[in-house]
Amino acid sequence: MVALRRPAKPGGLRERQKKLRATQVLDAASALFAHQGYEATGIEEIAERAAVAPATIYNYFTTKPNLLMALALRHVHAAMPERRNFFRNLPDDVFDGILAFERLLAEQALRHLSRECWRVILSAQFTDPGGRAARAGARLNNVIKRQYVGMLRFYQARGKLDEAVDPVALSDLIVGITTNDFGRFVAGSGGTIEDLLAMGLPHIRLILTGLVPVAVAPAHKK
Amino acid sequence: MVALRRPAKPGGLRERQKKLRATQVLDAASALFAHQGYEATGIEEIAERAAVAPATIYNYFTTKPNLLMALALRHVHAAMPERRNFFRNLPDDVFDGILAFERLLAEQALRHLSRECWRVILSAQFTDPGGRAARAGARLNNVIKRQYVGMLRFYQARGKLDEAVDPVALSDLIVGITTNDFGRFVAGSGGTIEDLLAMGLPHIRLILTGLVPVAVAPAHKK
DNA sequence: GTCATCGACTCCAATTTTGGAGTTGACGTC
DNA sequence: GACGTCAACTCCAAAATTGGAGTCGATGAC
Numbered sequence: 001m002v003a004l005r006r007p008a009k010p011g012g013l014r015e016r017q018k019k020l021r022a023t024q025v026l027d028a029a030s031a032l033f034a035h036q037g038y039e040a041t042g043i044e045e046i047a048e049r050a051a052v053a054p055a056t057i058y059n060y061f062t063t064k065p066n067l068l069m070a071l072a073l074r075h076v077h078a079a080m081p082e083r084r085n086f087f088r089n090l091p092d093d094v095f096d097g098i099l100a101f102e103r104l105l106a107e108q109a110l111r112h113l114s115r116e117c118w119r120v121i122l123s124a125q126f127t128d129p130g131g132r133a134a135r136a137g138a139r140l141n142n143v144i145k146r147q148y149v150g151m152l153r154f155y156q157a158r159g160k161l162d163e164a165v166d167p168v169a170l171s172d173l174i175v176g177i178t179t180n181d182f183g184r185f186v187a188g189s190g191g192t193i194e195d196l197l198a199m200g201l202p203h204i205r206l207i208l209t210g211l212v213p214v215a216v217a218p219a220h221k222k
Numbered sequence: 223m224v225a226l227r228r229p230a231k232p233g234g235l236r237e238r239q240k241k242l243r244a245t246q247v248l249d250a251a252s253a254l255f256a257h258q259g260y261e262a263t264g265i266e267e268i269a270e271r272a273a274v275a276p277a278t279i280y281n282y283f284t285t286k287p288n289l290l291m292a293l294a295l296r297h298v299h300a301a302m303p304e305r306r307n308f309f310r311n312l313p314d315d316v317f318d319g320i321l322a323f324e325r326l327l328a329e330q331a332l333r334h335l336s337r338e339c340w341r342v343i344l345s346a347q348f349t350d351p352g353g354r355a356a357r358a359g360a361r362l363n364n365v366i367k368r369q370y371v372g373m374l375r376f377y378q379a380r381g382k383l384d385e386a387v388d389p390v391a392l393s394d395l396i397v398g399i400t401t402n403d404f405g406r407f408v409a410g411s412g413g414t415i416e417d418l419l420a421m422g423l424p425h426i427r428l429i430l431t432g433l434v435p436v437a438v439a440p441a442h443k444k
Numbered sequence: 445g446t447c448a449t450c451g452a453c454t455c456c457a458a459t460t461t462t463g464g465a466g467t468t469g470a471c472g473t474c
Numbered sequence: 475g476a477c478g479t480c481a482a483c484t485c486c487a488a489a490a491t492t493g494g495a496g497t498c499g500a501t502g503a504c
Binding site for chain 1: 489491492494
């Protein structure tokens with residue numbers, strides 16, 4: 001009789017109900033944030049809509065920004081199949097591939113979360129570095145990075161990208177600069193997705209210089 | 223500072239969640255009883271389908287027959303609008319009215335609950351008289367009796383039924399005998415709703431003798 | 445500058461649910 | 475008739491949620 005504790009049975013009822021409650025809260029938050037904005041909606045409001053006590057939301061997410069981060073993470077995961085699907089029909093050209101992927105990412109990002117929300121998310125990285133929100137943000141980035149790595153390997157296998165380059169490092173670089181672009185985009189008040197993509201285009205082109213065998217991304221000079 | 227207890231705030235979250243859980247359990251039980259029968263389904267099964275611990279079901283309903291009673295009560299209430307609607311277009315004749323109402327009641331009773339279930343329900347009245355199940359059964363009967371009273375008053379107002387007769391007493395009598403007929407019906411293994419109605423017809427006719435002004439229910443001699 | 449307000453967040457006791465072990469009685473098998 | 479099994483039901487400790495009071499800092503009114 002050594003083991004007297006009962007630490008969360010894997011498929012147990014308790015665990016399932018937690019997951020259920022969490023999604024209830026996230027659903028409520030998603031709807032309210034989308035409808036009336038992040039700052040304008042209170043925790044109590046979310047709690048009421050989720051049929052849950054406010055204290056429970058704090059149990060789960062500790063802070064309002066964390067709740068938002070969790071929401072972002074969920075959306076990024078939910079949009080995963082769409083991205084995988086995109087990978088089935090990659091353009092021939094590396095440059096075109098990256099650009100198209102960036103467009104998809106931007107569309108997905110703004111589909112369910114407003115610029116206001118993204119500002120909160122990005123700022124959380126700095127207001128509490130090393131905190132829970134920051135770690136969630138890192139995880140979010142990693143999801144994208146991993147997909148980029150896969151994509152780069154694909155192009156390497158086809159001889160469309162220098163075999164010598166480390167896909168992980170390149171992915172890191174690309175996600176880094178596009179994240180930065182995205183941050184500047186949501187920080188500014190105006191601009192469309194096209195503007196965002198236009199902002200990133202020269203960066204991608206520069207990065208690819210010398211890594212693409214044939215020439216320097218010729219198709220998109222204009 | 224006299225009141226230190228907190229006994230169930232009326233519109234509170236706790237109360238709403240209890241109601242929700244209760245309907246989850248009842249929904250699960252309803253589906254399983256209908257699909258595989260009352261005896262054949264276990265409390266654990268119901269609990270699992272309702273996403274609730276078995277202990278919770280006992281918290282709410284104490285026993286399996288009680289759970290079934292609660293289910294019956296819910297169905298009787300849910301079918302109320304249909305019965306009200308029936309009252310909007312009552313036949314001219316008392317006899318026809320009662321018969322048509324009996325048909326409706328029989329159809330409703332067997333729509334969601336099998337004969338097996340009704341046997342359990344009716345037997346509960348005797349296995350534990352004065353118990354929770356028996357009281358629920360009485361409430362169930364009262365719902366019907368009240369509706370009958372309304373119907374009888376309607377016919378009295380129209381001069382189709384002796385004014386001197388007490389509607390409550392008459393309703394009591396009718397529900398009593400038809401309940402008995404229904405009991406014999408579900409206890410037997412064979413027979414259709416038509417058989418059940420045919421069983422009750424002469425009883426109704428006899429009861430109405432002398433109470434209906436014109437003659438003794440002439441239209442349905444055959 | 446002071447005051448009131450409001451919402452995020454903390455804290456804790458009361459309430460409820462859950463998990464799990466154990467009891468009991470009915471039923472079928474050998 | 476002993477035995478095993480199965481499901482209804484009981485019991486209780488642990489875990490989680492809820493309700494409510496209260497802290498704190500920002501913001502706006504006066």
